[in-house]
Amino acid sequence: MLLATINAPAFVLNKYRDILAANPLATRVLPALRVGHNRLISLFTDAEARGYHPDWDESIGDAVAQLRADIGTDDTDPRYRALVGELSVRSREFRQLWARHDIRLNGSAASIIRHPDAGELRLHREKLALVGTGLTLVIYHAEAGSDSADRLADLASSLY
Numbered sequence: 001m002l003l004a005t006i007n008a009p010a011f012v013l014n015k016y017r018d019i020l021a022a023n024p025l026a027t028r029v030l031p032a033l034r035v036g037h038n039r040l041i042s043l044f045t046d047a048e049a050r051g052y053h054p055d056w057d058e059s060i061g062d063a064v065a066q067l068r069a070d071i072g073t074d075d076t077d078p079r080y081r082a083l084v085g086e087l088s089v090r091s092r093e094f095r096q097l098w099a100r101h102d103i104r105l106n107g108s109a110a111s112i113i114r115h116p117d118a119g120e121l122r123l124h125r126e127k128l129a130l131v132g133t134g135l136t137l138v139i140y141h142a143e144a145g146s147d148s149a150d151r152l153a154d155l156a157s158s159l160y
Contacts, residue, residue, distance in 0.1 A: 002137075007156065009123075009140040012130070013039060015070040016083050017063075020135065024159050029113060029121065029140065029152070040067065040083065044091040054120070055112050064097040065104035111140065117158075118151040 003010050003023040009030070011022035017039035026033045032042035032049040042049040043060055053059050071080050087094040113121040123140040130137055142149035 006139060009033070011138050012135050013138065014135055016079055017067065025156050026140070028155050028159060029115060038083070039063070040087060044087055044094050052113050052115065054114050059111070060093060061097055061102065062104060062109065064094065065102035068101070069103045069105050115151075115155070118155050121151055122146070122148045123152070
């Protein structure tokens, strides 16, 4: 219900990066943000998803380092092992990043999204832990008054 009230692209994911909920604007901005999809698998294996991220190299490095931080020392978790195994088999880039053992905590970041209709969107990404659930709410937002804010508003208006 909360996602429906947020007038920005927003979605909820678990520590494995499974998309559990997404508002329509999130899916309009990034089609791979659909319930049932895995954010990491999309980033590393879907050419269309990759095309939305001109800063892909930086994005994937952050994503892998954040996965390591979120999983912590529980490397016996079967779902975690399956995800890392699948990504290792399917993506050379993932294997290389995983071997670095980087760890980075969740937090705010800038992101560039290359949207086929709206053009380049420069967005801020906020990751908010939903206390006691193991889930994270992710919200993308543009700087007020920016071209990206106008383009994002145009995408939002196209939903209705």
